Amino acid sequence: MAGDHQHPNYMAIFYWLAILTVGEIGVVFLPHYIPMSKLTVGAFLCAFAIVKAAMVAMYFMHLKFETKTLGLIAVTPLAIATLLVFVILPDAFHVTHKTANLKPAPEGAAKH
Amino acid sequence: MSAATSHAAATSHGAVEPAESPLTPESWGKLGMWIFLAGDAVGFGTLLAAYGGMRATSGDWPSPYEVLGINLTAAMTFLLICSSVTMVKALEWLGKGDRGKAKMFLFFTALGGAIFVGCQAFEWTHLIERGLHINGNPWGASLFGTSFFIVTGFHGLHVTAGVIYLLANIAVVSRRPDPAASYNMVEITGLYWHFVDLVWIMVFTFMYLL
Numbered sequence A: 001m002a003g004d005h006q007h008p009n010y011m012a013i014f015y016w017l018a019i020l021t022v023g024e025i026g027v028v029f030l031p032h033y034i035p036m037s038k039l040t041v042g043a044f045l046c047a048f049a050i051v052k053a054a055m056v057a058m059y060f061m062h063l064k065f066e067t068k069t070l071g072l073i074a075v076t077p078l079a080i081a082t083l084l085v086f087v088i089l090p091d092a093f094h095v096t097h098k099t100a101n102l103k104p105a106p107e108g109a110a111k112h
Numbered sequence B: 001m002s003a004a005t006s007h008a009a010a011t012s013h014g015a016v017e018p019a020e021s022p023l024t025p026e027s028w029g030k031l032g033m034w035i036f037l038a039g040d041a042v043g044f045g046t047l048l049a050a051y052g053g054m055r056a057t058s059g060d061w062p063s064p065y066e067v068l069g070i071n072l073t074a075a076m077t078f079l080l081i082c083s084s085v086t087m088v089k090a091l092e093w094l095g096k097g098d099r100g101k102a103k104m105f106l107f108f109t110a111l112g113g114a115i116f117v118g119c120q121a122f123e124w125t126h127l128i129e130r131g132l133h134i135n136g137n138p139w140g141a142s143l144f145g146t147s148f149f150i151v152t153g154f155h156g157l158h159v160t161a162g163v164i165y166l167l168a169n170i171a172v173v174s175r176r177p178d179p180a181a182s183y184n185m186v187e188i189t190g191l192y193w194h195f196v197d198l199v200w201i202m203v204f205t206f207m208y209l210l
Helices: A010-032 A038-060 A068-100 B003-012 B028-056 B064-068 B071-095 B099-129 B142-175 B180-209
Strands: none
Touching (some): A010 A038, A010 B180, A038 B071, A038 B180, A068 B028, B028 B142, B028 B180, B071 B099, B099 B142, B142 B180
């Protein structure tokens, strides 16, 4: 029950969120100075975002102090969104593949 | 006074509820807000997943942070984080019984949200002037403009609704002499506001930085 717990140190959470935001922006500009692949940058940014979102949910929204079932309700949309990516991608790549393999129209063909 | 009338009077002050919610013993309202937020999160998750799908399969998707610029949005992100802190401070002061300070922090939270929406309006105007439209994008795939305006617009609507919600909270806290009677309501509003902050963290990363 969230009402019974001691309040976390909100200012400490704020400092962490601010530091992580600065870190995210730093990661975006890092490839200008250090050779880094786009995949590495993407992985770092996703990790930063997930940690920040988890901190907001756990401490500001007090999810850390709630029941596990409520936590499951909160996490379900994340699982649905992740599954959705895997549902969309094969279809989307199939369309791209079909479009890429289209034969060019013969010269002089009527254009509508 | 009839049983129905006394029940209505009790629930209207947020002090007594008919039965204890199994997941959130404080109130049913809190459980209701969590379920609403879970549904809303599916909406945002779907939008971001669709954005990822479109981007992954596009050959001419522009680099967002080069096209959109991130200086203003980084400041907007910082502003929303600050407003989350003022929100928890409002709840903390209400818990201590200080209505005045709670109202002040609620006002700062609403102000942060209003400034955020103002910055977003400025950003949109600037981008539209440069040629980015919901059905057109001068730097490549037209779906970039579509997804940008839909996702940031959907979030902006949430912030706008949040500002109205917070102002309504200030009015209710002012009317109720007992700070404890407003605690539950402000806590539920806080859940909504932190969710808006949480979603922006994801939007900022996926739509501006990646």
